[in-house]
Amino acid sequence: MEFARQGEAAARATVPVVTPIAQLAYVFSEYSVGTGNAMATKIHAQARAHEAMGGRTYVVVSDRREHDYAEGTLVRYASSRPATREWFTDLERRLDAACGLTLGRRPLVARFHREALDAVPADAKALVVYNYAGAITDRLTRDFDGKIVLHLGNDVFRSWRPAEVRRVIARTHVTVAVSDYLAGTVVERLGSRPDNLHVLRNGVDTAGFRPGRRASREGMPPTILFVGNVVPHKGAHNLVAAARVLAHTTRNFRVRIVGSSGLRPSEGLSDYERELRRAAAPLGDLVEFTPFVDRHALPAVYAGADVFCMPVDWQEPAGQVVTEAMASGLPVVSARSGGIPEYLGHEGVYVDPRDANRLAEALHDLVTDPGERARRGRALRRRAESMTWDRNVQELMRLIGD
Template identity: 25%
Template sequence: MKIAIITPGGLPVPPLKGGAVENLIYTIIKENELGRDTLEIDVYSIEDEALKANNFSVKNTNYYFIKKEKIRNEFIFKVKTKIRNKLNYSYFLTKSIKLIKNKMYDFIIVENRPNYVMKIKNKLDSKIILHMHNEHLTSFKNYQKAVDACYKIIVVSNYIKETIIKKYCVDEEKIRILHNGIDISRFNNRTISNKNILRNEFDLSGNDFVVLFSGRLVKEKGICELINAILKCSNIKNLKLLIVGSSWFSNSNSDNFTDTLKNKTREIEDKVIFTGYIDYNQIHNIYKIADVAVLPSIWNDPFPLTVLECMGVGLPVISTKSGGIPEMIDNESGILLSIDKDIEENIAKSIEYLFNNTDIMQSMGCKAAERVQLNFSKEVFYKEFIRILN
């Protein structure tokens, strides 16, 4: 079977600059190299300087890198970022279609860009599968035509499936669920010795109780609520909060929201560490530092990879009953909280509960790792991907 994967076009694949969608595409590529139900894959990605220093040659995948359009017109350059991005994505898609035009594919898989579908449909004759990582089909006016033009729609969680069926005119038979998956082998080697060695890099001691937050530093991820909860945890003297991430993937430059977070933590700055952006190839080592992960999304997070990764390390995860997260965490592997006026108080109580009940904390961590191994590994993810295509 021969397929084309059209990436979103904002970040490169291979995912040297991060991005959940880009990492999932790369998971398919790597698993496909192992010879099980092998696909012929052509990947259409934006070009990036970081790619030039690496050799990503693989047997079963061809990469087609598209140079970023240089916007020379001074007026266009000054317009809002949203308009510039729209122009850049349009250029990326046009170039991708031009490259695809003389090739034959069983399927063209469009990653998370419903607005790409009609342009592809009008130019190419292959069956189109739209792989949605969120529920925002109405981000462009012709969404219903795009839905109708798709052969199938793959979604990352049952939450997305139910939302799309409820909001839009989509036949349930057209939708397939493909839960995200991770490389368990990267995350599950966690011992006391390597945990303490890694802690030294951040001036953390073996006795510190380390709470981990990882993700983009944006309001929707609940980082403000977590910091306010930490301020309430006065009974844990050796508490440390490790905040991993930046406002936009590989960019660690400060912005107004990040500055606000740092100002909020001034009175406990000896307890809070901002790491900035950590390369995805190193992120698993940072997770192994922690005792518990708190990822309190206050929006309907579709199916966040960070939750799976923290569970894979063997961390109990405190999160929220939002989006696809309840499909990931059960009562044995973590704590799910309601998003309401008491969320900060309940985060604080949950942290203190795990701190005071080490046996329960360790049991939850073990159950979390087992749950990911059984349901959300890269092997399970790839096998289900192949099943859907077949």
């Protein structure tokens, strides 16, 4: 452990700290513990690590929102966009996609980000733009003197022609993707790999997310945990279906589904959430639903569980909740989806979550075998300890500094 600390200190000393840098959050999103927005969580974690290294991080945010993270220097901008149309609309996306096909540029998303980009401080040496590749225009490259980083957390180029993708990546100093899987989608679309396309995997707060004292819950039924956006592609329904099968062989378990349909507290339930509760009703108290909890409360949620389930129905590029479960010392049962295996490695338990019987089998093996739970949980905790935000930021600084 002492050797590891010395190694990290040496790496920190040799990696150039570009200071200051600017991080562009989603337009009109909160920079707050009160949102489940993965980008806000990531920006906060990177700002904290960067500032611990002696750097300075500007976080460009809307003055229409509340922002309560302590780390990062907030740069607020005012928007002329009507409050009734704060978000980038589906119509605007469709129009921009048509412009991309015909004109090779996306003017509406560029206009949508203009006021935020105009607020970037003049002394910023680098600017990180998350996902909204259309905001990286020729105008931005002319007006911003520093290095531009496009940070890809999703397959944002689905509706883009290869020529469009090449042009926007060429405008960046570096484009980073959160997994080899996601970088591969870009390479597949282009037919070749741009020299400035790199993989920068997410970090995890291994100090905040730690294994709980499970011995204190001896005799209690093992808890299978789901955390995330409660929407169809996240697959909570797959877990409920498996729980119904599992209940035929043992009732010594509990399922806890934590989250809401949105990325913040919401009033009422979506149609999908209501359907989930109807499907779980025959299981009685074996399944518990907990609405959205903020970032401060999340470590205790993981610490109170025994198994984590990631039953997604889509190609998840990375999965922030997977790394949080790993850091919390939980064994993880997951779809072999997208970039998840790159984070979980060999110690993950992989099944097709749409097969309720196979998912129930995998969960049964863990809820009935505390030794196997502990072994996999320890291995995943060790793996998470190599995924710190310090290392993430050191690699980002190295790429920016190249």
